Amino acid sequence: MNTNIKQAQELDQQDTLHHFRSEFYIPEKSIYLDGNSLGLLSKRAEKAIDAAVQSWKDYAIDGWTEGENPWYYLSENLGVMSAPLIGAEPDEIVVTGSTTTNLHQLTATFYKPEGKKTKILADELNFPSDIYALKSQLKLKGYNPDEHLIQVQSSDGHTLRTEDIVAKMSDEIALIVLPGVLYRSGQVLDMKTLTKEAHQRGILIGFDLCHSIGSIPHSLSEWDVDFAFWCTYKHLNAGPGSVAGLYVNRKHFGTEPGLAGWFSSAKEKQFDMDHTLTPAENAGAYQIGTPHLLSLAPLLGSLEMFEEAGMEEIRRKSLRLTGYLMELIENELGGYEFKIANPKDETTRGGHVLLEHKEAARICRALKADGVVPDFRKPDGIRLAPVALYNSFEDVWKSVQILKRIMDEEKFKKYENKRGVIA
Ligand SMILES: Cc1ncc(COP(=O)(O)O)c(C=O)c1O
Numbered sequence: 001m002n003t004n005i006k007q008a009q010e011l012d013q014q015d016t017l018h019h020f021r022s023e024f025y026i027p028e029k030s031i032y033l034d035g036n037s038l039g040l041l042s043k044r045a046e047k048a049i050d051a052a053v054q055s056w057k058d059y060a061i062d063g064w065t066e067g068e069n070p071w072y073y074l075s076e077n078l079g080v081m082s083a084p085l086i087g088a089e090p091d092e093i094v095v096t097g098s099t100t101t102n103l104h105q106l107t108a109t110f111y112k113p114e115g116k117k118t119k120i121l122a123d124e125l126n127f128p129s130d131i132y133a134l135k136s137q138l139k140l141k142g143y144n145p146d147e148h149l150i151q152v153q154s155s156d157g158h159t160l161r162t163e164d165i166v167a168k169m170s171d172e173i174a175l176i177v178l179p180g181v182l183y184r185s186g187q188v189l190d191m192k193t194l195t196k197e198a199h200q201r202g203i204l205i206g207f208d209l210c211h212s213i214g215s216i217p218h219s220l221s222e223w224d225v226d227f228a229f230w231c232t233y234k235h236l237n238a239g240p241g242s243v244a245g246l247y248v249n250r251k252h253f254g255t256e257p258g259l260a261g262w263f264s265s266a267k268e269k270q271f272d273m274d275h276t277l278t279p280a281e282n283a284g285a286y287q288i289g290t291p292h293l294l295s296l297a298p299l300l301g302s303l304e305m306f307e308e309a310g311m312e313e314i315r316r317k318s319l320r321l322t323g324y325l326m327e328l329i330e331n332e333l334g335g336y337e338f339k340i341a342n343p344k345d346e347t348t349r350g351g352h353v354l355l356e357h358k359e360a361a362r363i364c365r366a367l368k369a370d371g372v373v374p375d376f377r378k379p380d381g382i383r384l385a386p387v388a389l390y391n392s393f394e395d396v397w398k399s400v401q402i403l404k405r406i407m408d409e410e411k412f413k414k415y416e417n418k419r420g421v422i423a
């Protein structure tokens, strides 16, 4: 089938989220398909950063309690704004720390080896930082990670089967940590079923939502997930190093934070300066120290856009974009030995497409040189993330045309087949 740009433009005309695109700074002459690594800056996020700087200028120390967004309450208030994205109660969330420090905090809090139950269950496809954190938490408790960290294996190198994970939920497992969406293949895990199965065996379970928050809807409260954590610099577009988030199911409120600090305090007690901590009675208890205000601020602007757009609508468009991308790849790139390695169905397909090719590293370089920004993930993956809030169907169509030209003209051969520093 022949495809054409008109078709893509028609899809853009029907797109109810199209107007959000003009709110983002799209790097000149480029088609940005890397929003699952670093989301783009929006004008609203930029305004929120400027406002934070202004409140520092205007209020100095009083900025903690004065102004439109007093700093002392901002981590909790951003938690309230994040609640619809993960389907949780507003006080079950706090915006704090980084993905990895939040995992450390939650593991230090909820990993309580006892009797036979001493092991942690994870998977072999998760992002390395999570695995490093879990191994170091095991070591802190005096366990050998080689024996106490169980990693579910993938049968195809890309995806995890629910039944394989459940089969590893033995009576030796104390805690389970899994991603909501896998960072390479973009597979969405069945968080609801996994939580149910874990609880039937008396195991606590938490999810890393880095690749799922802002990309797919969640119902963490309904699924009864114990805890979760995520970054805000990918689909949430809050900028490089923006402050992360964590969720603790309210049934665990009152559980002593494993890593305490004075920001774990109940707000009204914090400045009593007692040497005995009175933890907050909500997710706020799992903060540690002073919030990184200037890196929290952009979320105020970007979360506002999610509220306006609605997570269901974002997911609907995202599925259309990735569906269209896969259709074009199949139509236009047959014969070039590409393999679509992400799950294709709409239940388990996340927010990006993973294209495999033995020349992937240099194809990525050629794409970048021709204005398309993907990222390369070892050993031979090209991740392409058309993002609902700022990518268009025309972006998708043009990217595939550019990739086709690169393959037709063997433009990738100009480059070495090696990754750059980060992609
Ligand atoms: C699934 C996942 N976990 C963790 C991280 C990294 O954590 P941090 O934000 O602490 O660097 C990333 C990406 O960097 C990720 O994709």
Ligand SMILES: Nc1ccccc1C(=O)C[C@H](N)C(=O)O
Pocket (backbone or CB within 6 Å): 036, 037, 038, 127, 183, 422
């Ligand atoms: N935090 C970063 C800092 C520098 C460069 C990339 C990242 C990423 O987030 C990578 C991403 N987690 C990934 O799924 O590949």
